[in-house]
Amino acid sequence: MSNKIDKQEAVAFLTERDNFLIFTHNSADADTVGSAIALVIALRSLGKTAAAFNREGVPARLAFLHAEQYFVSDIGDTAGYTLVSVDVASPKVLSLPEADYTFALSIDHHKVNTVSCERLYVRDDYIAAGEIIFELLGDMGIPLTQALALPLYAAICSDSGGFRYQATRPQTMRAAATLMETGIDHARICRLLFESKSPLEIAVERLGYQKLELYFDGKFALIAVTAEELRSIGASESDTEGLNQITRQIAGVQLSAVIKPKGEVIKGSLRSNEDIDVAALAQIWGGGGHYHAAGFSVADSDVDAVKSMLLREAERVLL
Ligand SMILES: [Mn+2]
Structure with a gap:
């Protein structure tokens, strides 16, 4: 039986559940981190408990996303949490012991997803997980704020190589345009992602x-x-x-x-x-x-x- 769900089911799941713990992939990039942050902000805005996690920690070059406000550094016992993964294609990109976890929901845009999950919402035609999250939050009726637009824009900009890669679609640009309209400093995001090297x-x-x-x-x-x-x-x-x-x-x-x-x-x-x-x-x-x-x-x-x-x-x- 397929564990794939559609957008409506994903929206219903996020709306109904609580106590979210959102997992991001190793060698974290702006897509996995930005998607997780946006999800945490949105879920908290609904009065829910939500936090994100990365075993390796969020890289310093993504400091502009202020992950410390949304990520926890230690998760301990995960019983009672609703485990969600974003942008995680395989258990291999999670450090142990999460490889043993079964996620209640996995949101992803990779063609091949081997994560153990009860529900898989995958859009492999989307260039970034951030593009999927953008759409989900819209359907959940979450008002788009600058705080939400910053991580989402970073996610989409990052995975599309600054909107240059083949899989960039007109819809990607429309999402980016909507995010830009909140007044975020989009040029700064691009510069920090692509033109800033230590x-x-x-x-x-x-x-x-x-x-x-x-x-x-x-x-x-x-x-x-x-x-x-x-x-x-x-x-x-x-x-x-x-x-x-x-x-x-x-x-x-x-x-x-x-x-x-x-x-x-x-x-x-x-x-x-x-x-x-x-x-x-x-x-x-x-x-x-x-x-x-x-x-x-x-x-x-x-x-x-x-x-x-x-x-x-x-x-x-x-x-
Ligand atoms: Mn991605």
């Missing part, structure tokens, strides 16, 4: 350029970094978000990958510019994601082994 991020990028490799007549770009290399510049895996930007902007590149260690596993993130379904590619290794952006992780391996594995599949796809 010295550490710059150091990571420099490492990325040093490690950049091109294969198959320049159709495949790869950056593989080891834990040691990251350590040597004082960085950790969570600082490597920008590496995908390096590979995907190279002219002629159709497929790109960033391979990096994360704790006990090796993570691979894949991007494609053209007609290559990287979600399908990521699924080979138990991962998933979107058509043009996906990821996977491999246990009991090293960066070099994952690199050779990826090269074999890239060759198959590209040649």
Whole structure:
């Protein structure tokens, strides 16, 4: 039996329940955090108890969203809470022990969702979870305030790459326009998301350029970094978000990958510019994601082994 529900059912669920605990994904981005914050604000405005959670904490670069007002740092026993996840595609992107959780509702925009949940409200044609939340809150009759518009605009702007990615739809722009009309400082949001880099991020990028490799007549770009290399510049895996930007902007590149260690596993993130379904590619290794952006992780391996594995599949796809 499918656990998929429609928008009306999602609205009814959010309206009827209480004591919400909203889970966001690891390596948190503005979409998962912004969506969770908007949901918390909206539910609290209805007199409900609601908070959001991220095991790793919200990254400093998202400080402008003021997550501390909406996120709790420790959840303890979750009995009695209505557990909801936003923008979480797989239990793998939640650190243990949440991987064992069954959510009462999972709201997501990923094509492949393997989260254990009683209800799944998924819109895989939406570019951001924030776009789904925007629509849900509208249907719930929640008045749109600047406080709500800020995290939602950040969510949508972030996942659409500043409204540049393929999956940006006219409806995305209409949602953004409505959010903009509240008077939020949209230019500041864009600048903080895309044009503001810490010295550490710059150091990571420099490492990325040093490690950049091109294969198959320049159709495949790869950056593989080891834990040691990251350590040597004082960085950790969570600082490597920008590496995908390096590979995907190279002219002629159709497929790109960033391979990096994360704790006990090796993570691979894949991007494609053209007609290559990287979600399908990521699924080979138990991962998933979107058509043009996906990821996977491999246990009991090293960066070099994952690199050779990826090269074999890239060759198959590209040649
Ligand atoms: Mn997202």
